[in-house]
Amino acid sequence: MARATTSTRPPGRPRSGVDATVFAATLNAVHELGYAHATVDRIAAAAGVAKTTIYRRWPSKGALITACLVDAFGPAPLTGASREEIMSTAIRWIAAKIGEPGIGAAFAGVFTDAVNDSALRQILSTQLQDPYRLALEEALDEPENRVLFFIDVVVGTLLHRMGMTGEPMVDADVDALVEMVLRALP
Amino acid sequence: MARATTSTRPPGRPRSGVDATVFAATLNAVHELGYAHATVDRIAAAAGVAKTTIYRRWPSKGALITACLVDAFGPAPLTGASREEIMSTAIRWIAAKIGEPGIGAAFAGVFTDAVNDSALRQILSTQLQDPYRLALEEALDEPENRVLFFIDVVVGTLLHRMGMTGEPMVDADVDALVEMVLRALP
DNA sequence: GGATTACGCTACTTAAGGTATCGATACTAG
């Protein structure tokens, strides 16, 4: 998510493309070292910025990773002629995203970090989960608890395979996941 | 899993019921404080033992939590007249287990810890995952990749709901999960 | 009673998240 470029920019030193550089370094570090070993010191060094610069922009490591994910995911493609097609497209889209280097591990790590960090849970909800959940509720015309169930099944399965076990999710498994969920969609 | 009580016990100070006490204190701490804040110092204090005693018995915090889970889960009830009944019983059993206080958070936490800790991943595989996977392959007469898919779906969904989001899994959701998986079982 | 083994205690090392301070730098406004 690019920082808003206000036409009337306040004075002071520039922030130019630092966000993008830090995001790239973050995903790279998480991919190579895992969530725990991807320390803020390493990320800062890899991005060529000072650690203090990172903590000036994001309040915690978890918030940095979350912003990184929001930037990487972008808007969901909830398109399709039927509910089945919308669901199928959405599942394949998120499967591809979680399969990208670092995304799965970052996702799983930030979730675990958030379990007992209410501030981080707040950021995760408002910036990552709620937008997709609400968009899905509208696109599928399903109640909240049904959409939450489907999200838990899809995201949980993908994260357990790719973010935790570390194993890849082959195409056949994605196909099986899509078919299983579609059959549960009345 | 209780320590084997060999008839010919070596001399030295007793180990009596320390394992069980530590396990209870561990699950309690994880339940109340979460995986990260459930420090070994707190667990040791709650169990009434010294921290060094814990590290004499388990090589790391992750290994302690894993042993704790192995002890808590025990053998899986893979009984039933049909493959559907076996699968249904197994899903409801693991859903109930992961819903117990501390189990879900411990499970999710140790998985995330294991992502870049090969020693811990080894312990997890041999002591927790492989036994259940192999038993399921035999009970259901399904190939390894199919069983792995079902495990990822069921455990992933439950962990994402209860171990990460922290939300409870109501009976209706468990029913939906069972029905969905059974329909995918040929 | 003696050997053995685990225990409790204290102190320590190391890694990592996060903070404080301050001089330097790069931008905008006039």
Added chain:
DNA sequence: CTAGTATCGATACCTTAAGTAGCGTAATCC
């Protein structure tokens, strides 16, 4: 071109927590 402003880099520091070392002590078997 100067002045004001806000960020940056660097260094030093604090705190928590995992894990280790050493040593005296207590409980068990023979």
